[in-house]
Amino acid sequence: MNFSSGNLLAARKRNGEPAEESERPSWVRDALAAERKVGWLEGKPIVPNPDGSDDGLRIGDDPTEAYSHVPTGEELLRPGAGSFLSKLRDRVDSLAEAAEETKADTETIRRSCRLHGVEPPEPNDEVDSDGADDGSEAFIRLPDGERVSTAILDSEEPYLDKLPLAIALSAGMGVGEYATWASREADRPITEHHVRDACRAANLLEGSGDSPGGRQGVAREHEVATAGEAEYDSEPW
Amino acid sequence: MTELRTVDRRLSNGDVLEIGPVKASGVEQPRGGGLRLAAVHDASAPEEYAVLTVRFPADDAEALDVPPEAQVLAVTTGTGAARPQAWVLMPMSAYETEGPDK
Numbered sequence: 001m002n003f004s005s006g007n008l009l010a011a012r013k014r015n016g017e018p019a020e021e022s023e024r025p026s027w028v029r030d031a032l033a034a035e036r037k038v039g040w041l042e043g044k045p046i047v048p049n050p051d052g053s054d055d056g057l058r059i060g061d062d063p064t065e066a067y068s069h070v071p072t073g074e075e076l077l078r079p080g081a082g083s084f085l086s087k088l089r090d091r092v093d094s095l096a097e098a099a100e101e102t103k104a105d106t107e108t109i110r111r112s113c114r115l116h117g118v119e120p121p122e123p124n125d126e127v128d129s130d131g132a133d134d135g136s137e138a139f140i141r142l143p144d145g146e147r148v149s150t151a152i153l154d155s156e157e158p159y160l161d162k163l164p165l166a167i168a169l170s171a172g173m174g175v176g177e178y179a180t181w182a183s184r185e186a187d188r189p190i191t192e193h194h195v196r197d198a199c200r201a202a203n204l205l206e207g208s209g210d211s212p213g214g215r216q217g218v219a220r221e222h223e224v225a226t227a228g229e230a231e232y233d234s235e236p237w
Numbered sequence: 238m239t240e241l242r243t244v245d246r247r248l249s250n251g252d253v254l255e256i257g258p259v260k261a262s263g264v265e266q267p268r269g270g271g272l273r274l275a276a277v278h279d280a281s282a283p284e285e286y287a288v289l290t291v292r293f294p295a296d297d298a299e300a301l302d303v304p305p306e307a308q309v310l311a312v313t314t315g316t317g318a319a320r321p322q323a324w325v326l327m328p329m330s331a332y333e334t335e336g337p338d339k
Contacts, residue, residue: 077251077289079304079331111251115287115332 007170008204015206016196019172028171031143031181032058038097045070046101047087059180072103082116089113092121141185143168143178159186160194162202169204242280248272252288254326257281264311264324272311272324286326293320306331 010019021029034057037043041063044054047070054066071081092098095106098121102109113120139147140158144167154161159182168178179192199205244256249271262276272288288310291303303309307325314321 074250074290077287079327082332108251115251115253115329117332 003167003170008166011166011169011172011204012206014169014174016169016175016199018174018177024172025144027144028168028173030145031168031173032177034059034061034063035184038092039100040070040072040103041067046091047084059184070102074104074108076102076104076108076112077115081112082118085112085116085118089118089121093123094121097121140164143171143173143181157186157190157194157198159190160198162198162204165195165199165202165204169199175199175205238281239279240281241277244274244276244278246274248274248288248324250288250290253285253329254288255283255285256326257283262310264313266313272313274310285329287329287332289325289327291323291325293322295320304331 018024034043034054036046036048038046043059044057044063045067048054049066049069051069053068054063057063057066069084071078071084075081076085088098088101092101095109098104098109099106104112110120112118138150140150140153141147142164148163150158153163158164164182165178168181169175173181175195176192179190179195182190182195196205241260242257244254246254247267248254254274256276257279260277260279262274264275265273267273286308289307291301294301301323303323303325304327307327310324310326312321312323
């Protein structure tokens with residue numbers, strides 16, 4: 001977790017636009033890269049494409065080409081699909097997952113395994129962390145890969161807290177890119193509109209409510225102006 | 238020495254069938270799908286086959302997408318707008334010498 005005031009000011013000047021790729025740390029590219037995910041066209045294919053066409057796939061890109069090597073449905077029953085089936089079997093936890101990845105049904109997967117002499121997929125005994133470290137505290141992954149407890153973040157929507165926003169934008173992520181990344185991380189839609197509003201509230205966008213006195217941020221009704229910065233209806237003396 | 242035996246079986250895509258050289262056969266399309274095969278075969282020389290279906294191409298000018306080792310067993314007509322499909326027997330030996338990925 002490392003960001004400077006200089007980077008934050010530069011981010012404000014960009015007003016939500018992404019920085020040039022050459023100006024961004026490599027973790028931004030990694031954060032925006034599509035992940036391998038079970039399910040037809042859900043992300044990168046679980047079994048890598050041997051021609052490497054899934055290497056540079058980003059979140060939101062059309063993954064169709066990346067799946068060109070995946071036999072689907074009854075194609076799995078044919079000779080030639082055994083090598084793929086064997087690799088798939090090692091990467092999924094069940095017949096159902098194998099079926100999801102190949103647009104097939106579980107019976108076709110079962111028959112394909114039998115024809116190709118491949119052991120059917122079995123459940124993985126490892127327990128997913130699912131964002132919780134020890135079951136008593138929830139964590140989210142920040143854009144730079146670090147994990148942080150949600151206890152210190154905005155309780156309503158941790159991905160709209162100023163901390164992950166500041167990290168992302170100061171590193172050169174755009175508002176739209178952040179929305180795409182956060183939606184994938186949260187597994188629920190987080191719109192660019194919401195991200196932009198949250199960035200304004202955190203004074204991460206240009207014109208986010210600067211005042212002549214230098215007070216930054218959008219004032220909320222309950223906020224109290226500090227001495228030297230308040231404006232009064234009439235002179236107090 | 239020839240040993241004639243019979244097969245009377247409902248087949249589905251992906252089934253494995255052990256059968257010898259077929260002397261005579263009949264097929265029908267049962268309700269609920271699949272293919273019913275009734276055959277007399279020489280059981281003294283059985284081989285294992287995978288039963289596969291191959292949908293007819295949209296254009297008769299296109300070649301049927303059938304692996305070279307496959308033998309066409311039967312053709313069933315489709316229902317409604319579905320195209321007919323060919324039922325083929327693929328020697329299981331073709332699965333033992335898998336080619337590269339698709």
